[in-house]
Amino acid sequence: MKFAVIGAGSWGTTLASLLSENGHQVKLWAREPEVVTGINSEHRNPFFVSHLLLHDNLVCTGNLNEAIAEAEIALLSIPSGFIRSVIEPYRDTLKSLAGIVNVAKGFERGSGRRVSQVICDVLGIEADSDNDRVACLSGPNLADEVAQKKLGASVIAAPCQELSQQLQESFSNNYFRIYRHSDRTGVELGGTLKNIFAIGAGIVDGLELGDNAKAAYLTRSLHELVRLGTALGGDAQTFYGLAGLGDLMATTSSPLSRNHRLGMALAKGQSLKNFTESTKMVVEGVEAAKIASEWGKKLTLQLPITEELCRVLFEGCPPGIAAANLMGRSLKAETD
Numbered sequence: 001m002k003f004a005v006i007g008a009g010s011w012g013t014t015l016a017s018l019l020s021e022n023g024h025q026v027k028l029w030a031r032e033p034e035v036v037t038g039i040n041s042e043h044r045n046p047f048f049v050s051h052l053l054l055h056d057n058l059v060c061t062g063n064l065n066e067a068i069a070e071a072e073i074a075l076l077s078i079p080s081g082f083i084r085s086v087i088e089p090y091r092d093t094l095k096s097l098a099g100i101v102n103v104a105k106g107f108e109r110g111s112g113r114r115v116s117q118v119i120c121d122v123l124g125i126e127a128d129s130d131n132d133r134v135a136c137l138s139g140p141n142l143a144d145e146v147a148q149k150k151l152g153a154s155v156i157a158a159p160c161q162e163l164s165q166q167l168q169e170s171f172s173n174n175y176f177r178i179y180r181h182s183d184r185t186g187v188e189l190g191g192t193l194k195n196i197f198a199i200g201a202g203i204v205d206g207l208e209l210g211d212n213a214k215a216a217y218l219t220r221s222l223h224e225l226v227r228l229g230t231a232l233g234g235d236a237q238t239f240y241g242l243a244g245l246g247d248l249m250a251t252t253s254s255p256l257s258r259n260h261r262l263g264m265a266l267a268k269g270q271s272l273k274n275f276t277e278s279t280k281m282v283v284e285g286v287e288a289a290k291i292a293s294e295w296g297k298k299l300t301l302q303l304p305i306t307e308e309l310c311r312v313l314f315e316g317c318p319p320g321i322a323a324a325n326l327m328g329r330s331l332k333a334e335t336d
Contacts (some may be wrong), residue, residue, distance in 0.1 A: 004071035006086065008035050009178040009281065011050040011103055012077030015171075018146065019075075020055035022173055028060045029067040036062045040226040048281075052147040057266035063241060064090060072098045073167070079282040080106030080115055080192075088122050092258065097122045099163045100154070103133040106284040107291040114188045128159045135160075135167055136184055138191035138221055139242040140250030142257065156242045157187035163224070179242065186234030190244035193229060194291055195259045196292055197221035197284030200309050201252035202263020203319045213323075217305075218252060224305050228292060231299050266312060267319045286313055302336075304329060318324040 001024050005016040008030035010254060016028040030036050031165075033328075038046040039060035043053055061067050068074055074097055078086050083104065087094060094100060102115045113121070116134045120127045140152030146152055156171070156178050158164045168178045181187050191278040200221065200292050226239045226246065238244060255264075262283050265275045276283060278282040293310045308325055311317035 001166075002070055002072045003027070003075055003170075004073070005075045005077060006064065006067065007104075008032075008039070008045060008048070010147075011075060011141070012075070013045045013049055013054070013146045014052065015041075015075060015077065015103065017052065017054045018173070019177060020058040020172065020320075022170065024170060026058055027071070029064050030060055030062060033062060033087055035256045036060045042070045049143060049147045055203070056129065059105070063267060065093075065163055068097075073170075074100045076100065076102045076104065076115075076119070078104055080104050080284060081109040081119075081202070081287060084118050084122055087119070087181040091122050091124070095125070096134075098162075099133045099135060099158075101137055101158075101285070103137045104284075106288055107192060109291075112291045112295060114185065114192070116184055116188060120152060132159045133163050133323065134158065134184075134191055135163055136188050136191075137178075138187050138247065139166075140246045142250055142254055144256045148212065149175045149176050151177075153179065153242055153246075155179050155181045155187055155241065157181040157184040157243075159184065178235070181238065181241070181243070183235045183238045185233035185241040186229060186238030189232055189234045190225070190231040190239050190241075191247055192284070192288050193225045193292060194244070194248040195283075196289045196306055196309060197225065197248060197261040197285075198251040198257050198259035199266070199283075199285045199289070199313070200305055202257075202260040202265075203267045203309075203323070204263075205260070206264040206267025207283060207319060207323065209323065221252070221305055222248060224303055227301055228299075228303060228306075231301055232295065244275060245287050258283050262286070263319075267274060272313055289313060 003026045005028045016026050020026045108118045119134050125131045135158035136314045141154045156164050158166045172178045230236050292306050308322040312322050
């Protein structure tokens with residue numbers, strides 16, 4: 001198949017090379033001229049996953065029209081806050097494709113919409129209709145490990161089951177296994193909400209609170225994720241699969257997770273501003289925490305972990321105080 005991969009960050013670059021390895025024709029679009037030159041001349045991305053020797057057949061371009069001109073499938077690997085502005089000028093071309101698969105995890109800034117909702121809105125199609133050929137790829141997929149061909153699994157979810165099966169076959173190989181799912185809402189929410197709790201997990205590790213605290217934190221984080229995720233339309237069972245629990249386990253324990261690294265930095269006294277300025281990557285959990293907090297207020301849900309993380313991120317609350325606040329909450333049943 002012919003793929004246009006839009007966005008040459010760590011994940012977009014890794015997947016573009018994987019698809020090329022799997023025998024597909026891939027054009028990768030990058031904003032930075034240095035990335036285009038590096039990939040085409042040296043088969044390496046100089047900014048992201050620079051240790052990965054990319055497949056010989058992978059072509060990179062700085063012209064988005066060129067990337068999507070002959071594509072059958074567009075893969076979007078763009079931070080959620082920028083997806084609308086990037087794809088709007090190309091809506092007619094994208095609408096004519098056989099499918100679009102989003103691999104970013106996050107909400108749209110301001111509206112709080114899931115990415116598939118944003119894409120459908122830009123393309124002028126009704127979500128979950130027969131014309132909806134938008135899929136999402138999510139799960140415990142740390143780009144660096146996939147780039148190293150370490151074993152992993154993820155989930156493809158789309159209203160169109162034919163598209164899901166087609167994409168499942170396109171991405172799967174001997175080290176990257178894809179499962180299909182029909183609950184696109186839940187799969188998207190799982191991948192988005194876990195980023196919030198990864199920041200908190202980094203704080204737990206950075207404060208050296210111990211394994212008991214980490215286990216308790218992860219358990220209560222999953223409880224909170226399911227509470228908000230089901231309120232926003234996801235199926236509870238989805239959140240106990242790869243796109244929920246699986247992704248939560250990976251991103252809350254790995255130093256490869258930028259959200260976890262942010263939490264560690266906050267625990268050590270670094271400011272959010274300094275951390276974000278020092279990395280080229282968007283930390284999706286920051287905006288997701290803000291939007292999740294807003295959803296919690298609208299839906300009158302108790303989201304204590306999310307609220308404390310927002311105090312740390314946006315109000316300057318010391319991480320140790322936030323942890324103490326959670327421990328000092330009124331006692332209640334575990335199911336509450």
